[in-house]
Amino acid sequence: MLTWIAGFIVLVVKLVAILFFLLMAAAYLVWVERKFLARLQLRYGPNRAGKFGLLQPLADVVKMLTKEDVVPDGADRVIFRLAPAVVAGTAFLMFAVVPLGRDLTLFGRSVPLVVTDLNVGLLFAFAMSSLGVYGIALGGWASNSKYALLGSIRGAAQMISYELSLGLSIVPIVMLAGSFSMVDIVNAQKGLPFIFVQPLAFVIFVISAMAETKRIPFDLPEAENELNAGYHTEYSGMRFGLFFLGEYVTMMVFGGLVAVLFLGGWRGPWLPPFVWLVIKILLVAVFMIWVRGTLPRVRWDQLMTIGWKALLPLALLNVIVTGALGLIMSP
Amino acid sequence: MGDVWEAVKAVGTGFATTFMHLFRKPITEQYPEYKRMMPVRARARIILTRDPDGGERCVACSLCSAVCPVSCISMEAGEREEDGRRYARWFRINFARCIYCGLCEEACPTSAIQLTPEYEFAKRDILDFVYEKEDLLVDHQGKDPEYNYYRHAGIVTGVGGKGEHIGESEPVNIRSNLP
Numbered sequence: 001m002l003t004w005i006a007g008f009i010v011l012v013v014k015l016v017a018i019l020f021f022l023l024m025a026a027a028y029l030v031w032v033e034r035k036f037l038a039r040l041q042l043r044y045g046p047n048r049a050g051k052f053g054l055l056q057p058l059a060d061v062v063k064m065l066t067k068e069d070v071v072p073d074g075a076d077r078v079i080f081r082l083a084p085a086v087v088a089g090t091a092f093l094m095f096a097v098v099p100l101g102r103d104l105t106l107f108g109r110s111v112p113l114v115v116t117d118l119n120v121g122l123l124f125a126f127a128m129s130s131l132g133v134y135g136i137a138l139g140g141w142a143s144n145s146k147y148a149l150l151g152s153i154r155g156a157a158q159m160i161s162y163e164l165s166l167g168l169s170i171v172p173i174v175m176l177a178g179s180f181s182m183v184d185i186v187n188a189q190k191g192l193p194f195i196f197v198q199p200l201a202f203v204i205f206v207i208s209a210m211a212e213t214k215r216i217p218f219d220l221p222e223a224e225n226e227l228n229a230g231y232h233t234e235y236s237g238m239r240f241g242l243f244f245l246g247e248y249v250t251m252m253v254f255g256g257l258v259a260v261l262f263l264g265g266w267r268g269p270w271l272p273p274f275v276w277l278v279i280k281i282l283l284v285a286v287f288m289i290w291v292r293g294t295l296p297r298v299r300w301d302q303l304m305t306i307g308w309k310a311l312l313p314l315a316l317l318n319v320i321v322t323g324a325l326g327l328i329m330s331p
Numbered sequence: 332m333g334d335v336w337e338a339v340k341a342v343g344t345g346f347a348t349t350f351m352h353l354f355r356k357p358i359t360e361q362y363p364e365y366k367r368m369m370p371v372r373a374r375a376r377i378i379l380t381r382d383p384d385g386g387e388r389c390v391a392c393s394l395c396s397a398v399c400p401v402s403c404i405s406m407e408a409g410e411r412e413e414d415g416r417r418y419a420r421w422f423r424i425n426f427a428r429c430i431y432c433g434l435c436e437e438a439c440p441t442s443a444i445q446l447t448p449e450y451e452f453a454k455r456d457i458l459d460f461v462y463e464k465e466d467l468l469v470d471h472q473g474k475d476p477e478y479n480y481y482r483h484a485g486i487v488t489g490v491g492g493k494g495e496h497i498g499e500s501e502p503v504n505i506r507s508n509l510p
Contacts, residue, residue, distance in 0.1 A: 038357070039352065039353050039357065040349045040352050040353065041352070042352055042355060042356075042357045042358050042359075043357050043358075043359050044357050044359050044361070047361075290346070290349065290350075293349045294342075294345045294346050294348075294349045295342070295345065
């Protein structure tokens with residue numbers, strides 16, 4: 001019983017810590033994005049609220065929370081209100097399987113620094129990422145607006161297409177690590193991070209991840225100059241904020257997945273493991289922002305062409321080659 | 332294969348360009364700290380100017396009020412007892428309605444009403460935008476330093492009598508028939 005209570009307390013502490021970390025990280029990722037993007041475009045970015053605009057995320061949160069929550073006439077009220085929670089919730093849940101560091105030892109008991117070390121952790125993350133599509137599809141449909149509906153149709157088609165190459169690109173990683181568990185995958189990269197073993201898989205994964213997170217150049221579901229704001233056109237206040245939060249948490253999560261799958265997770269010399277993980281996530285995020293500052297949005301048919309005609313065959317080829325090499329080189 | 336190489340080169344150039352931007356100074360003008368010098372003829376806050384000799388230029392002809400597309404100017408004409416010069420008893424501009432089009436300035440025959448480059452003109456209360464004559468009248472000539480309407484107009488005032496105005500010939504002597 002005592003063990004059960006101790007385990008429960010540890011779990012709650014981990015959940016609270018990770019939720020707080022994710023919320024703060026998402027808020028300040030917005031700051032990093034605005035600042036960095038501004039410098040790429042020869043602007044200053046937010047610099048009024050606090051030193052270097054550091055209080056801007058807090059001001060934004062206050063603004064979001066105090067704005068009116070409008071539900072348009074003719075919207076499906078229940079689904080309209082539920083959809084942002086689906087997006088944000090699935091994004092948070094994905095982070096549950098990302099290992100944050102080496103096992104801690106507390107009172108002679110080892111505590112793994114991950115919310116839950118599922119043996120199908122990777123599948124769980126992708127399942128949650130697929131469920132996030134529901135938030136977008138339902139939110140756009142329930143808005144009763146043509147822009148929102150077009151955005152959500154695009155979002156659903158895009159995310160389902162890129163889910164395939166995303167999933168296939170990590171099959172070689174699973175083959176090499178011999179496990180679906182994130183903890184095992186990090187442990188398998190003790191010697192060499194998988195980016196050096198599987199560079200093609202890394203490229204496919206990063207491109208697909210950018211499409212999954214609906215970021216420029218794959219931001220067709222939002223496409224401000226075609227669809228106003230796409231699937232969240234009709235949302236305001238904190239419900240819009242939840243979509244926004246979900247998007248940035250997803251960005252963090254995919255940064256975390258790239259770090260765990262290809263960059264060796266929390267492994268690294270000199271610095272503490274958690275710091276290494278944060279640095280790696282930040283590197284991926286900064287790269288995504290740099291891409292946003294550089295590339296224009298692809299056209300709809302180009303998006304489908306890249307996904308189905310380039311990334312998917314390459315990912316399949318990569319699986320076959322890795323499997324064949326593994327078969328030849330195994331004793 | 333050439334196409335692929337072209338595409339890679341194009342994307343690479345784009346990334347290089349944005350990367351180089353990181354090391355350049357932003358071109359943003361930080362507004363409240365740095366205020367750009369506006370051109371002399373920029374159209375913002377309206378003033379009523381004076382003659383070089385200090386008299387009011389406005390003769391209350393109501394042309395500005397008539398031409399104003401948003402009807403934000405209103406006035407009442409009066410005549411001075413001592414020399415018969417017309418002036419505005421009261422003159423009111425509702426800046427909450429003004430669109431700063433400058434038509435009043437173009438219509439004004441005496442260069443009295445002029446637009447200035449003073450654009451920092453925001454207020455908390457909309458009623459504070461109603462400017463009376465004493466708020467509008469200034470002690471200078473604005474963009475037209477030399478002009479004095481009464482030096483040109485052929486009426487007798489303190490500035491000049493019959494035949495003393497610019498470009499005006501002596502009055503015809505009706506008692507003589509010499510050309």
